[in-house]
Amino acid sequence: MHRNQELYNFLKKNSWNMTEEWHRNIDFENSAGVYASRNPDVISSLKEQNHEFHLHFIELFKKKEGEFIKDFSPWIEKVASDIEHVNTPIQYVIKEFKNVRSQYFDYVRRFAELHPEITRKEIDIWYDIILKEMDEVILRFIEATYKYSQRVMKAQQETINELSAPVISLANHQGLLPLIGDIDTSRAKIIIENTLLQCSQRDIHHLFVDLSGVVMIDTMVAHQIFQLLNALKLIGVNATLSGMRPEIAQTAVQLGISFKEIDIKANLAQAIAQRK
Structure with a gap:
């Protein structure tokens, strides 16, 4: 020592x-x-x-x-x-x-x-x-x-x-979810989880989901997007879908998804104007 x-x-x-x-x-x-x-x-x-x-x-x-x-x-x-x-x-x-x-x-x-x-x-x-x-x-x-x-x-x-599903708060408890780019199955899952969470945290009653920036989508992702709309209803959030491209609509039809209870508008401007 x-x-x-x-x-x-x-x-x-x-x-x-x-x-x-x-x-x-x-x-x-x-x-x-x-x-x-x-x-x-x-x-x-x-x-x-x-x-x-x-x-x-x-x-x-x-x-x-x-x-x-x-x-x-x-x-x-x-x-x-x-x-x-x-x-x-x-x-x-x-x-x-x-x-x-x-x-x-x-x-x-x-x-x-x-x-x-x-x-x-x-x-x-x-x-x-x-x-x-x-x-x-x-x-x-x-x-x-x-x-x-x-x-x-x-x-x-x-x-x-968070950036994959940026819910933008608007006036009167309204929100906007602008989806942009390619959406694969993994990203679609994140979008669902984050959107539901953000809508709940921000007390959003009506959400505009705009698909005009989505380039490609497959059948699984289309199914998950419509699952999102159904999940929003379960937490008391109404939704308007806008900017749906013809190929997305075709994919949804092939999946047998019904548009009867979905508020659909041609573009985001039309969707927002309707709510004013």
């Missing part, structure tokens, strides 16, 4: 030197993302993150493994969600972790040279500890990066889903 404390003090004293040496030795020509940046602000932030890494990592010579990893986790999660690192291919991040690991081996050798009484066995033990804990940090960093990317993807998908 006494020797561990001495090594800890040695590494802490040299922590900024380690950061500067590490950054000088980055192969900028064969790096990418944050490691190839020449922006002074990005470089300053990167060095600060690296120095914080050292201050956490050297704690492995003082703390138990569970406590060491627990205290390290906030740094791991912060850097894993840092935009500069997010935009850096993961292989380059792992490469720099490995470079830092080699740096620790080198500093252990430097420390041993200052203390000739240190045995080869002690050095090997320190190497094993560094190797084991660095691998654990790398693994947890990859896991944190994955979780962050999943959260971002989920948020983006939710935004896309």
Whole structure:
């Protein structure tokens, strides 16, 4: 333990030197993302993150493994969600972790040279500890990066889903659902779910569903659109369908869908004018 404390003090004293040496030795020509940046602000932030890494990592010579990893986790999660690192291919991040690991081996050798009484066995033990804990940090960093990317993807998908069925609130508890582009089965399902939810949340009593911007539609999607109209009735929302292209009407007829109880208008302007 006494020797561990001495090594800890040695590494802490040299922590900024380690950061500067590490950054000088980055192969900028064969790096990418944050490691190839020449922006002074990005470089300053990167060095600060690296120095914080050292201050956490050297704690492995003082703390138990569970406590060491627990205290390290906030740094791991912060850097894993840092935009500069997010935009850096993961292989380059792992490469720099490995470079830092080699740096620790080198500093252990430097420390041993200052203390000739240190045995080869002690050095090997320190190497094993560094190797084991660095691998654990790398693994947890990859896991944190994955979780962050999943959260971002989920948020983006939710935004896309909302934009896939944007119910626009109008006066007098009326709303407009302008459907645009190709609608496949997956998007049709999202449209149904989001439309029902938004109509309920916004207290919409009458919804104009405009199909004039829909380019292509298949039989399954046509069926789901008419299911939407029926579902709207169940939650007390009347609907007017406008802009139906001939091919959509033909598909609906082939499906045996009845238009008797559906308010249909040739275009959106006509539909809205009727409700005024």
